[in-house]
Amino acid sequence: MAKITYIEHNGTEHVVDVDNGLTVMEGARDNNIPGIEADCGGACACSTCHAYIAPEWFDKLDGIDAMEEDMLEFAWNPEPGRSRLTCQIRVTDALDGLVVQLPEKQI
Template sequence: MKIVYIEHAGKTHEIEVAEGQSVMEGARDNGVEGIVAECDGCCSCSTCHVYVGPDWWDRLVPMEPVEEDMLDFAPGMEPGRSRLSCQLTVTEDLDGLTVQVPAEQA
């Protein structure tokens, strides 16, 4: 599935990410700047924070309470726009998903 990552400075990466992997793994494995993923996808940090456009929001799995708690620590967190990319599993429904890296993670 194709996931589009937009770094804060505007550099765009269109990356094929295997179904079942997380959006974070696609970024980490392909050197997307700003997706640090310090906890390696355990949802125990917020270094994989991304913004998701409103046109994709309804296609995402609902946020679990632990993700909501971690987002409280994410610089630049915006309700209704912020998600942790480690919690977004790539599925056919997310083919073409575009995420943006917050300026605070640049």
């Protein structure tokens, strides 16, 4: 289990425990965190679970595959080196303390 901090665009923080094996997107969905829509349900077929990863965490995550990279092009205001689709980040104990900031909007 990992404690993940989701920060809404307005600065509101939500610190929740997310079970190993779930994705960061599922952790947000299951805890009713505003700002992640997850329209495709985690199939990496949209960009509505886009988030900015805290810089100190970005390189600790598994790399971005080609499909995710393609979908990030459709995200609102993606930032290289910070943007990820949260449906593609699988939670493990190693992610305890992860901080994700949610964008102003999802498209």
